[in-house]
Amino acid sequence: MAVTRTFSIIKPDATRRNLTGAVTKMLEDAGLRVIASKRIQMTKEQAEGFYAVHKERPFFGDLVAFMTSGPVVVQALAGEDAVLRNRTIMGATNPADADDGTIRKTFAESIEANTVHGSDSDENAKIEIDFFFDENEIVG
Ligand code: RTP
Numbered sequence: 498m499a500v501t502r503t504f505s506i507i508k509p510d511a512t513r514r515n516l517t518g519a520v521t522k523m524l525e526d527a528g529l530r531v532i533a534s535k536r537i538q539m540t541k542e543q544a545e546g547f548y549a550v551h552k553e554r555p556f557f558g559d560l561v562a563f564m565t566s567g568p569v570v571v572q573a574l575a576g577e578d579a580v581l582r583n584r585t586i587m588g589a590t591n592p593a594d595a596d597d598g599t600i601r602k603t604f605a606e607s608i609e610a611n612t613v614h615g616s617d618s619d620e621n622a623k624i625e626i627d628f629f630f631d632e633n634e635i636v637g
């Protein structure tokens with residue numbers, strides 16, 4: 498299987514509870530390697546741009562408010578089949594539906610404050626990594 502990249506966000510509910518290390522450890526234990534990482538305060542414009550695909554959804558305004566409510570940690574991750582590997586360790590969007598042992602089952606507070614984002618395809622992983630990182634910030 499090929500080593501690929503994905504993009505992850507440790508969301509404000511996690512940074513607020515000082516879970517950056519605990520979440521990152523679960524990603525690493527799942528076979529993912531952090532190849533870029535930075536803690537940022539997302540602007541409203543960044544959050545609206547990043548989640549533009551959801552702009553007609555009823556939860557869009559709340560999602561943008563949540564994602565700008567505190568710091569986030571954006572990361573590029575590498576590993577075998579990284580997108581699927583990350584989605585598996587993250588668990589379902591709604592923590593009530595997430596499998597035991599997943600990040601969201603362990604830490605998420607609600608369907609919105611669900612601790613992590615992960616890209617849903619290789620194509621979106623590249624778009625999302627490029628949204629937050631220059632290539633020279635990524636060290637594989
Ligand atoms: P993500 O994009 O963050 O990895 O999560 P996902 O694919 O599992 O979920 P998606 O459908 O893409 O939704 C993006 C984020 O929007 C929030 N959300 N809120 N209130 C709601 O019904 C609702 N539904 C989704 C969550 O923060 C979700 O991760």
Ligand code: MG
Nearest residue numbers: 614615616617
């Ligand atoms: Mg999504």
